[in-house]
Amino acid sequence: MxxxxxxxxxxxxxxxxxxxxxxxxxxxxxxxxxxxxxxxxxxxxxxxxxxxxxxxxxxxxxxxxxxxxxxxxxxxxxxxxxxxxxxxxxxxxxxxxxxxxxxxxxxxxxxxxxQRWHALKDFKPAGNEVWVALDRVRDPGNLGTILRTVDAVGAKGVILVGETTDPFAVETVRATMGSVFAVPVAKASVDAFLAWRKAAGVTLVGTHLKGSVDYRTVDYKKGPILLVMGNEQQGLPEPIASACDTLIRIPQAGRADSLNLAVATGVALYEIRRHALPTIGKDMA
Structure with missing residues (x-):
């Protein structure tokens, strides 16, 4: 032609x-x-x-x-x-x-x-905002579900750290149910992410199997908050875990030794938002 x-x-x-x-x-x-x-x-x-x-x-x-x-x-x-x-x-x-x-x-x-990517330098957390970082997330369904949850709770954006699955993959887009268009996404190496985090002045909260703090007992009002979640199999790498202000755990009563990444992210996000914006429970009741 x-x-x-x-x-x-x-x-x-x-x-x-x-x-x-x-x-x-x-x-x-x-x-x-x-x-x-x-x-x-x-x-x-x-x-x-x-x-x-x-x-x-x-x-x-x-x-x-x-x-x-x-x-x-x-x-x-x-x-x-x-x-x-x-x-x-x-x-x-x-x-x-x-x-x-x-x-x-x-x-x-x-x-x-x-496609639309955001530059990490343009992410400037402020006030009681909540942001999410995902380290090496592999499953498109998990990423899509997390983007949908981030959208639902009013979190401001997602940072993909390291080699992650593609947010624009067909399976990911399907799982977002349209939230891929509403949630700003940036990507960064571990070093770039940690440097940005230091300059941004956010409170870094990570979920970790070795976390000693019950996620329900943390004061999340010291915003802005950045929730960082680790890879499905390996969790958070040491450099990111060490940089966290708080490592939290989600208690489990059954035989399963861990939660699905998207589920764990949703549980933590809603608790964080409940503290940051007390009316969220009423809004979503």
Missing amino acids: NGRDEARHVGQVKEVTSLTNPVVKDIRALAQKKYRDQQNAFMAEGLKLVIDALDLGWTIRTLVFGKSQRGNPAVEKIAARTVATGGLVLEVSEKVLGAITRRDNPQMVLGVFQ
Whole structure:
């Protein structure tokens, strides 16, 4: 396709039925991290997620919807918004949607968006804010669930420390239920994270199996608070654990020796927010 053809197709609604269509191939490739990185893009499934992303100012590159959605006012509206910003709109068969999403019963709407990372230096905790750092989180479902929980409790952002799973992976985005568009995310090495933490002046609270303090007994009003959670298998590495102002533990009565990372993060976050914002319990009752 030459430049003149590309210019003619940008912002136009195209009907696609072939899996060999080059645009469809590019979207399908987003299932792999290397192609997400190359294209600086990712895929989000579902009408609500696409609307949320557009409302929050994310850049949509391609909107894809099934033929059954033709005439749906909500879909037509986001198609018009996509066209207005120079994006491409594809009307496809259910077979093509299934191939893109790798699902037998796919969502009828999906969007391809430009990735958005925040610079760590732009994270400036203040007041009674709560932030979260995750060290080498590996499971996309865990990361997605944590982003959703961070959004739900009103925490301000997430720092991914070390080699972590991709927040823009299809599985992660699905697990966030749209919160990937609402929660600022930065990434950093351990050294960069520790240097930032020192300059930011946050109270660093880490969960650790060797933590001697019950998470329910800590005074979390010494904000801003940064909750740091360790890798699913290995927990917090020594450099980060040593830098914590408090190492907490979540008591367990059963035979399990640990909690799922996302569950533990949720338990700790709600307790921290309960102290930082006493009305949160009433708001969420």
